[in-house]
Amino acid sequence: xxxxxxxxxxxxxxxxxxxxxxxxxxxxxxxxxxxxxxxxxxxxxxxxxxxxxxxxxxxxxxxxxxxxxxxxxxxxxxxxxxxxxxxxxxxxxxxxxxxxxxxxxxxxxxxxxxxxxxxxxxxxxxxxxxxxxxxxxxxxxxxxxxxxxxxxxxxxxxxxxxxxxxxxxxxxxxxxxxxxxxxxxxxxx
Numbered sequence: 001x002x003x004x005x006x007x008x009x010x011x012x013x014x015x016x017x018x019x020x021x022x023x024x025x026x027x028x029x030x031x032x033x034x035x036x037x038x039x040x041x042x043x044x045x046x047x048x049x050x051x052x053x054x055x056x057x058x059x060x061x062x063x064x065x066x067x068x069x070x071x072x073x074x075x076x077x078x079x080x081x082x083x084x085x086x087x088x089x090x091x092x093x094x095x096x097x098x099x100x101x102x103x104x105x106x107x108x109x110x111x112x113x114x115x116x117x118x119x120x121x122x123x124x125x126x127x128x129x130x131x132x133x134x135x136x137x138x139x140x141x142x143x144x145x146x147x148x149x150x151x152x153x154x155x156x157x158x159x160x161x162x163x164x165x166x167x168x169x170x171x172x173x174x175x176x177x178x179x180x181x182x183x184x185x186x187x188x189x
Contacts, residue, residue, distance in 0.1 A: 004035045008055040010117040023074030026061050036066035050125040072100040082109035086121040095144035097180040104128040160187040
């Protein structure tokens with residue numbers, strides 16, 4: 001990971017290349033492809049759905065599903081909460097809708113540091129539907145940190161928000177980036 005992120009550096013800016021061009025370039029780069037192959041092995045061992053690496057600008061440069069539809073290579077994640085926490089050197093996790101696929105998930109991210117400076121993040125995603133076995137009681141549900149119901153036995157209440165949920169204080173842009181929607185129905189207590 002350090003060898004792959006080193007050429008990008010700590011002060012890299014998001015790539016100005018068009019998405020298709022950077023995806024093609026980073027998917028076929030020999031070093032990045034080697035890391036992607038390694039991430040695929042780790043993904044299987046962890047029973048995760050995806051592992052990817054972003055550089056210091058938030059651009060995804062390697063992914064365990066590098067050769068599949070829905071690979072995040074070339075996608076920028078600089079607006080995600082996990083990225084912002086990692087940039088400060090803190091590990092983080094976040095619920096969010098997939099950006100490369102429309103599958104919601106839990107993202108666990110760890111900063112990659114070189115000489116005390118942030119150079120990227122290693123991110124592990126677990127698709128939310130895979131965790132449905134955790135909610136077996138009829139009235140049980142799981143919310144994200146903003147009070148949005150992200151997993152429930154009763155699927156009709158998913159993506160509703162608790163009455164005083166913090167999601168209502170977020171901008172429309174932030175709600176769209178997190179959940180791929182701007183409006184949330186309030187869940188009656």
